Amino acid sequence: MYLSSLTELAFGSRLKALSDRFYAAVDEVYRSCGAGIESRWFPVMRFLWEHGPTTVTEMAEAIGQTHSAVSQLANKLVRAGLLLRRDDPADGRRCLLSLTDQGAKSLEKLGPVWVAIRQGMQDSLGPQSRLLQALHDCEQALDAQPLVGKILDRHAVLTQSRVEIVPFEPRLREYFYELNAAWLKKYFVIEPLDEQVLRDPEHRVLEPGGAIFFAMLEGEVIGTCALLYESADLFELSKMAVNEAFQGMGIGRRLLDAAIAEFHRRGGQTLFLESSSRLTPALHMYERAGFVLQPAVRDGSHYQRADVYMIYTPTGAAAPPRKGAGRKN
Amino acid sequence: MYLSSLTELAFGSRLKALSDRFYAAVDEVYRSCGAGIESRWFPVMRFLWEHGPTTVTEMAEAIGQTHSAVSQLANKLVRAGLLLRRDDPADGRRCLLSLTDQGAKSLEKLGPVWVAIRQGMQDSLGPQSRLLQALHDCEQALDAQPLVGKILDRHAVLTQSRVEIVPFEPRLREYFYELNAAWLKKYFVIEPLDEQVLRDPEHRVLEPGGAIFFAMLEGEVIGTCALLYESADLFELSKMAVNEAFQGMGIGRRLLDAAIAEFHRRGGQTLFLESSSRLTPALHMYERAGFVLQPAVRDGSHYQRADVYMIYTPTGAAAPPRKGAGRKN
DNA sequence: ATTTATTATGTTAGCGCTTACATAATTGAT
DNA sequence: ATCAATTATGTAAGCGCTAACATAATAAAT
Structure with a gap:
């Protein structure tokens, strides 16, 4: 229910x-x-x-x-x-x-x-x-x-303290794994590629030319997200996770904005993501941020769970349908 | 509440x-x-x-x-x-x-x-x-x-099986204690006299010339009550207890009727009881059975908790107010 | 003793929901 | 193709409750 x-x-x-x-x-x-x-x-x-x-x-x-x-x-x-x-x-x-x-x-x-x-x-x-x-x-x-008093107290604490977005630090490494493992286990399973990237973000994300961000509230790590380098002008948005208790506060959007800013800073031309149709709130957020749903999934997708493929471009123009796309379902 | x-x-x-x-x-x-x-x-x-x-x-x-x-x-x-x-x-x-x-x-x-x-x-x-x-x-x-189904099933079982009132048997001795201890502990405390009577009903109740009854449902003991001998024509109703889960089914009344019948059989003229104003449902039951509230408690009451004194006589006439009675509270 | 608060109750209007009914669009059976 | 069943929805009336008001009786303050 x-x-x-x-x-x-x-x-x-x-x-x-x-x-x-x-x-x-x-x-x-x-x-x-x-x-x-x-x-x-x-x-x-x-x-x-x-x-x-x-x-x-x-x-x-x-x-x-x-x-x-x-x-x-x-x-x-x-x-x-x-x-x-x-x-x-x-x-x-x-x-x-x-x-x-x-x-x-x-x-x-x-x-x-x-x-x-x-x-x-x-x-x-x-x-x-x-x-x-x-x-x-x-x-x-x-x-x-x-x-009422208890709720308002909590609310005051939550709103007075601001959420900050910070770049990767080694001491935060485990949170990158934990936050993502939570939703992966809840909705899907942790695939081998997930395990590799999440366990060793330095070699798998940062060194190739990507970035990782964390959302912090009162010193607590409550969200994360990664920008993966594919080629000089192509990046992937991935590993977006927000602690369940803090979902719906716009934290995902803050992380997304930080990742997009970094994508621009590095001169990217195309930013894509793979997601699942089951993650509706997330998909809506991507749309609002300017991502455009593609009619078919990416060739050679990284993940089993991926059945949604979206692209963001700096101009805001929808990416042209790819070769072989256009068929329904 | x-x-x-x-x-x-x-x-x-x-x-x-x-x-x-x-x-x-x-x-x-x-x-x-x-x-x-x-x-x-x-x-x-x-x-x-x-x-x-x-x-x-x-x-x-x-x-x-x-x-x-x-x-x-x-x-x-x-x-x-x-x-x-x-x-x-x-x-x-x-x-x-x-x-x-x-x-x-x-x-x-x-x-x-x-x-x-x-x-x-x-x-x-x-x-x-x-x-x-x-x-x-x-x-x-x-x-x-x-x-609904579950409740009606239970109801069918409960109504088809009749409650029987049986006299004292040694194998039921412990129930005389347990059933009374339950309400005593809930509303008051177990006084020394309670302990003596409940632990040794044969010597304290039966041998002096009293009686004890049990209410049985499907072989389960669910209530008890005692008729105590005071003198040839004076008896006391006491130690009335019905398992909480079976209260409100008229079982107290069945026990009471059995005790009153026994009281008549033994040629008693006056049956009294001591109770507490906190036990309202019980008091109503006694009234309906013909007991009459007396204006003051009995001199030399047996129990701390007793603040109600009622008398039943075979004629149904209210017992005359005793000497010294009539004052309020 | 008179005025002022407090207390006990009834009454009215309204909210959120349900049941029962009405209506229109769609599906299925022949 | 036609007509009966099904489905999706809206609407009216009613229920149980509350809030807000009105009224009368009582208690408290001066």
Whole structure:
């Protein structure tokens, strides 16, 4: 499912969806047992059952909703004959909610259904009710420290500190490997040529006349990219990688700009890249930077995964279709 | 929070509440960053950003909502200038959604915000994103096997097999202790007198002229209760316990009825009990069975926790207030 | 004792989503 | 080629909830 891939970012949506699934399931169970109540009524009715007459506000606090919600639900339940509303003799503002005999009787019949729900849900909640436990911890964490504050703090740190693009240094060599290995392993496999280039960038990239750049944030290496020398006027853009946690911040674009600048500085005429149609966000970025999609992959492509071939030229003109190109797919 | 105490039964409500908290928090973050978008727009916009133009139905499937929801949201986003709607040239029914330049630009600025959200939420999700992991497992479990079926299966088993009430047997001795220890430890503490009676029911309950009953379901011991001899016509109801998973099924009432029947059989005139005002559901059950709340606790009460004193008499008449009673609290 | 806050509740409008229906375009069967 | 099924979408009504307001009763301050 797509939402899972967004992890923390679409968390609310997933919780909502799961909540709806549970409500719907329990409603169906109630219906097919002829229980005569709905899942959303449960917290109010059960609370009354356990605690006896309760005011609207007390109830709202107990079940974590607004007094409006309780008031409206109470009206509905009164209409259904399950609830009783009467004025509190001690305080004219308050009104006491309580179960009617019919309401109490409905609940009493429900015991086995609840047990069945409990037992039936055990599987879904994981061993030792892991989801329940995690949910509880999460609620506690949010109560203890407001989420908004934490997020804004992180945001302030992230935006105040600037991302810098720096050229290759030997002490950063391992990051060139690690950052690229991460996405290669995630989407494809590390091919032998990858291994050679990534393990020995000095001999494979720099000495032939190429360049490597790193993106740094607060001293942390969060991205890299390489410009490979093919011939005096032909270069290849390759080994672009940004740490997953920092994707979407425009860091890839910064690295790309640095590589293109270096390509110009060295008097290149054509800059090409090979990529995969599965890496859509990256492809869009290349397009926006001026790369033009070619109708067919390059002859003698370096990599198994390559099914996309793009070219950038200083003039901005699209490179002419190559011999034998033009066929679809 | 009350809902936590309902564990599996109010699970949907808690998920919904948590979902709303996350939506609200992220919305506030977006507002204070001047992002110009809302949290609920995120899945649609992000999907378009990653995948390019998409039809309404594709989108609905990807983000797990109805096509109506997508259609309506799309209208809103078009009005906000973030989305573009155009007819699919290949299929007149379809319509392609895509980001406007402004929409794409809004998202690109958001990179750091998303990273901040990710990092800020780490705490709330527990070590190794435990909540996220548990959520994923739960979704999988529900996909694999429909919850309704599981619950109804359990329900069928529970209702077909009858609960039986049986008298004391030595092989059940340990359950008398375990079932009572559970609620004593949960709400109060195990007092010395509890320990003596529960550990040695033969000498402390049966030999003096009392009785003990167990509730059995499918060979499993799920509840117990004791009738204690005080004098020829005075008995005490005590040590009533039902396994938490089977509460609310009327098992307490079955045990109580058995004990009252035995009380009659032995020619008792007065049956009293001591309980705590914290055990509201139990108190209601006693009332429904004919016990009458006394205005003050018994002189020389056996237990620290006792602040409720109730009496049952065969005639059903309320026992007369005792000497010194009648004062409030 | 009078005024001012606070508290408890009901009411209205609105949001996000669903269900149910309507409509149009496309595909498939004969 | 024709007509029925399927598919893609939009729209209306409704549900559950919230926010914002209105109102009445109570508590607190002077």
